[in-house]
Amino acid sequence: MCDKVTPTWYEAFKIQGKRLVKLSNRETTTDVILIGAGIMSATLGTLLKELVPEWEMTVFEKLAKAGEESSNEWNNAGTGHSALCELNYTVEQPDGSIDISKAIKINEQFQVSTQFWSYLVNNHLISRPQDFIMPLPHMSLVHGEQNINFLKKRFAALSNNPLFQGMEFSDDPEKLKEWVPLIMEDRTSDEPIAATRIDTGTDVNFGALTRKLFDHLENQQVDINYEHDVQDIKRTSDDLWEVKVRNLKSGAVERHTAKFVFIGAGGGSLHLLQKSGIPEGKHIGGFPVSGLFMVCNNPDVIEKHHAKVYGKAKVGAPPMSVPHLDTRYIDNKKSLLFGPFAGFSPKFLKNGSMLDLFTSIKPDNLFTMLAAGAKEMTLTKYLIQQVMLSKEQRMEELRQFIPNAKSEDWDIVVAGQRVQVIKDTESGGKGTLQFGTEVVTAADGSIAALLGASPGASTSVHVMLDVLKKCFPQHMNEWEAKIKEMIPSYGQSLIENPDLLQEIHAFTAQTLGLSQRTDESSPTEEVAEKEPAIH
Secondary structure (H helix, E strand, O other): OOOOOOOOOOOOOOOOOOEEEOOOOEEEEEEEEEEOOOHHHHHHHHHHHHHOOOOOEEEEEOOOOOOOOOOOHHHOOOOOOOOOOOHHHOEEOOOOOEEOHHHHHHHHHHHHHHHHHHHHHHOOOOOOHHHOEEEOOEEEEEEOHHHHHHHHHHHHHHHOOHHHOOOEEEOOHHHHHHHOHHHHOOOOOOOOEEEEEEOOOEEEOHHHHHHHHHHHHHHOOOEEEEOEEEEEEEEOOOOOEEEEEEEOOOOOEEEEEEEEEEEOOHHHHHHHHHHHOOHHHOOEEEEEEEEEEEEEOOHHHHHOOOOEEEOOOOOOOOHHHOOEEEEEEEOOEEEEEEEEEEEOOOOOOOOOOOOHHHHOOOOOOHHHHHHHHHHOHHHHHHHHHHHOOOHHHHHHHHOOOOOOOOHHHEEEEEOOOEEEEEEEEOOOEEEEEEOOEEEEEOOOOOEEEEEEOOOHHHHHHHHHHHHHHHHOHHHHHHHHHHHHHHOOOOOOOOOOOHHHHHHHHHHHHHHOOOOOOOOOOOOOOOOOOOOOOOO
16 A cells, blocks of 8 residues: 555546447446445545535446445444444553553544534435434443453543543442343342443444435435446556446446546455556455344343443454444334354355355465465354354353343344455564455555455544545645534544544534433434534
């Protein structure tokens, strides 16, 4: 990856939105092509339409609707990750101290997302924020003295930070009964238990948000093409990017050219990055991880729980397999999910091919992939064990959270696929498995691809701002004022500006309606529009 870009790459092209249409096959030339109709493409497209509304934009999505793969709410595409409760973002060091740097980074990035969403709501570009974001306490829950000592140290480190103000700790069973009655009900074990709780957490439905953003882009005359499968990407002789697309309804093969291409196709991004042939895409592989969730079907049980509760991952488990019992708002009703249970499938997408993993292996990444396979035997063994679990064995894991859970109250839902990046690093050596989100950008900034997984969707605005910086550095000065209008904290550290942080919290809570809703509020209730606290 390279942050520098040839200053004249964009200005060199004078073609502005010519569209040549054939009766059988279609050819277009446009400014921007977005591949994949998920939260990342939706966010980047919305940012660009605010910054340069005159640029023409085309979107290609293989499925029939927006947000149907990684961004779909049933595929667990991040649910408001802001490091308030995820224990894997706070690591205990050899000296016993707790490193909270990653938690701070992720929390600040989530604040960027809520500011941008507030801007969109306040300017009537999207409506009804209660359709995609709801207030919800975030909790961390642990068992045993050793884990409780870790949680106490984590609480001490975080609670002194302005970003985590209001966090509480308790190992008192009576207090825990108030916080999580369903978890404490009929609990007979003498093993000590403790939790932290912070009431400023949220539940975010990224499927609903993605659909809102694409509805907005369609209203802005963005050319959105569903059931169009991108099959190839190559550089033309005049340094444009040509995208070969198959119309899945007609079977016609179309060719579209653009000055800038963003590959936001979830697990499908790696194959397309490889097809582009850019040097920055070499020596990168992908490791797919699938998942399952238990979903409660008993309304009485669902109503007893109101929080997002995270535990500790098992030894050898990937970070996306941290067990959690989540209240979620899906299809405008309260739901309760437990999981995820990890698994393995060679598919890179839920709607992908069983050959995805094998076709991603190229001569340039073969040794990287082999090295990762040798290093990750513990992970492979864990995934195989997870695949072999019966429903009753999964229920036994759930009963560590809900002691009296009944099998008939829970159904199994298959979640989405996640493809973890494998690459060579100086610190980790050859074939290192990366847990996170990564942007790969061509040296001239004309094409970018998003790879990886968690925290993903929750930090989508920050990640797409990073894409803008890398791909359009020559425009950033002229765009800065508009970016600050959309994201008031842009370019500033919220930790170093606690007054600004308080204003941001008040602004986003008011605009997104979070401060008006209580535990009993319904996502279908209207939220009164009010003037924002800051501009």
